[in-house]
Amino acid sequence: MNTPVLTIDERHNIEAGAWFSSLSHALRSAILARAHVRRLNDGAMLAARGTPAEDWIGVAKGAVRVSSVSLSGKQVTLTYAEPGTWIGDAALFDGLPRTHDASAHGPTTLLIVRKPDFKELLAQHVELYDALLRLNCRRLRLMFNLIEDLNTRPLAARLAKQLLILAKSYGISQGEEIRIGLQLAQEDLAQLLGASRQRVNQELKELEREGALRVEPTRLVVLSRDKLLAAADR
Numbered sequence: 001m002n003t004p005v006l007t008i009d010e011r012h013n014i015e016a017g018a019w020f021s022s023l024s025h026a027l028r029s030a031i032l033a034r035a036h037v038r039r040l041n042d043g044a045m046l047a048a049r050g051t052p053a054e055d056w057i058g059v060a061k062g063a064v065r066v067s068s069v070s071l072s073g074k075q076v077t078l079t080y081a082e083p084g085t086w087i088g089d090a091a092l093f094d095g096l097p098r099t100h101d102a103s104a105h106g107p108t109t110l111l112i113v114r115k116p117d118f119k120e121l122l123a124q125h126v127e128l129y130d131a132l133l134r135l136n137c138r139r140l141r142l143m144f145n146l147i148e149d150l151n152t153r154p155l156a157a158r159l160a161k162q163l164l165i166l167a168k169s170y171g172i173s174q175g176e177e178i179r180i181g182l183q184l185a186q187e188d189l190a191q192l193l194g195a196s197r198q199r200v201n202q203e204l205k206e207l208e209r210e211g212a213l214r215v216e217p218t219r220l221v222v223l224s225r226d227k228l229l230a231a232a233d234r
Contacts (some may be wrong), residue, residue: 004037010060010083010109017084019135020058027125031058034117040104047102053091056118059083062108063170063182067101077191080105080182082169089132092118106183155195159203160231162192163213167222177214178222207231 006014014020020028035058040046046057046064057064064081078100081087091098092115113121122128149158163180170182190200204220207213212227213220222228 004039006037006060006109006111013083014058014060014111017058017086019086019131019138020084023131024127027121027127027131030121030125031113032111034121035111035113038110038112040108040110042104042106042108044104044108045101046104046110047088047098049099049101050097053088053096053098054115055088056086056092056113056115057088058086058111058113060109060111063105064108064110065103065105067103069101075101077188079192082182086135089118090136093132150194154234155193155199156203156206157232157234158193159189159200160207160212160228160234162189163207163220163222164225164228164232166220167225167228171222176223178225180220180222183218184220 014032015028020031023031037060040062047053047055049068059081061083063083064087065077066079066081066087067075067077070076081102087102149161153161166180166182166184167178170180171178172181186201186204187197190197193200204213204215207228208215210227210231212224212231213222
């Protein structure tokens, strides 16, 4: 049986990631040498809340949907881990169970570093401690920004800001338009914003009337980044 390897595009996604590309050549090579490739179909479960943490994960293609279950039993999306990002290290550090469910969103390719290999990397490369500390500081800042936005910004501004983030992470330029490659239902987008689908639909229509974006059945297309920026600052 052949061992799966990254495609050229998948390898580029990993190596071009802002965090990974900041590491030394020696550490990048050591991580890649200990990682194995795993491919998942859309919706395939990667980790379940409450289970032991066994892997450190790099996203090479697609997205990892991080979610939880509400009191009513509904699955709620919290975020999507995009290509080039690494997840799962916090639970490997503190030894506690996974805090959320994680599944593939669309066909997804991952780099998997097993817990023993992760520990070995830490032991052999002191640089990795500092790098992961910076990574988790960045996550903490983003979390505080999200909480601040949720409590101080109107939905229209939060929606525009979220669309700019999605366009940056998943944008496919087509002339002056930017097609968001991540397939999201309006319900998924509403969950990211902590709002109802009906309210998000209303705000999307308003942005469409302003010429900021075009709403297609399964995709959103950014027509004017400047107009989205203006909406995010309102």
